[in-house]
Amino acid sequence: QKEVEQDPGPLSVPEGAIVSLNCTYSNSAFQYFMWYRQYSRKGPELLMYTYSSGNKEDGRFTAQVDKSSKYISLFIRDSQPSDSATYLCAMSASGSARQLTFGSGTQLTVLP
Amino acid sequence: DSGVTQTPKHLITATGQRVTLRCSPRSGDLSVYWYQQSLDQGLQFLIQYYNGEERAKGNILERFSAQQFPDLHSELNLSSLELGDSALYFCASSAGPGDTEAFFGQGTRLTVV
Numbered sequence: 001q002k003e004v005e006q007d008p009g010p011l012s013v014p015e016g017a018i019v020s021l022n023c024t025y026s027n028s029a030f031q032y033f034m035w036y037r038q039y040s041r042k043g044p045e046l047l048m049y050t051y052s053s054g055n056k057e058d059g060r061f062t063a064q065v066d067k068s069s070k071y072i073s074l075f076i077r078d079s080q081p082s083d084s085a086t087y088l089c090a091m092s093a094s095g096s097a098r099q100l101t102f103g104s105g106t107q108l109t110v111l112p
Numbered sequence: 113d114s115g116v117t118q119t120p121k122h123l124i125t126a127t128g129q130r131v132t133l134r135c136s137p138r139s140g141d142l143s144v145y146w147y148q149q150s151l152d153q154g155l156q157f158l159i160q161y162y163n164g165e166e167r168a169k170g171n172i173l174e175r176f177s178a179q180q181f182p183d184l185h186s187e188l189n190l191s192s193l194e195l196g197d198s199a200l201y202f203c204a205s206s207a208g209p210g211d212t213e214a215f216f217g218q219g220t221r222l223t224v225v
Contacts, residue, residue, distance in 0.1 A: 018130050043116070043202050043217050043219055044202075045216065049212060049213070064219050088154075090155075094210070095210070095212045096168075096210045096211070096212065097145060097206055097212060097213065097214035098145055098160040098210075099157070100157065102156070104154045105155075106153065
């Protein structure tokens with residue numbers, strides 16, 4: 001069983017929908033939780049970063065971490081076609097980029 | 113544009129061969145990370161260099177090696193290539209050795225035939 005599990009999708013939603021992306025993990029040492037966005041033929045870019053449990057909001061994006069359930073989520077409000085990408089969750093115990101464990105990614109398409 | 117430059121963008125080679133992938137980090141960044149992204153394994157950390165010295169090793173095969181030069185660019189050498197080495201190889205950079213955020217290049221797509 002992988003340390004980080006992520007539904008690969010694909011997920012297709014109409015423009016304006018609320019999108020929910022999720023990951024579960026098994027390593028209780030994970031303290032730092034990230035979401036990366038990867039457009040086709042591009043490298044991943046850091047979208048959101050959360051330490052420990054709680055919520056973090058940045059514009060249309062909200063990241064939630066529930067350490068008791070070992071479950072993290074990314075919500076995208078008012079989704080746009082430009083949000084179409086693969087979303088990767090990543091986490092680590094130390095916060096260092098070298099020790100990130102990535103999920104397999106969820107492919108999202110927002111239809112105009 | 114992240115500021116991290118990787119060359120070449122695409123590489124096709126035969127089994128048993130050796131290739132070198134090149135990475136130029138963002139201006140001012142001292143750390144370089146190499147990652148492999150494949151369909152079955154996802155994105156996996158291979159190795160990190162900081163200011164010319166190896167800092168951390170991940171799931172890097174013995175057939176693979178890397179180095180970081182005085183001008184801070186890095187090269188990833190892959191030898192005795194196998195079909196299973198076909199993947200996207202990403203370089204990322206950050207300012208310090210333990211930064212949370214690393215900036216990724218566009219990757220080199222390696223196809224071994």
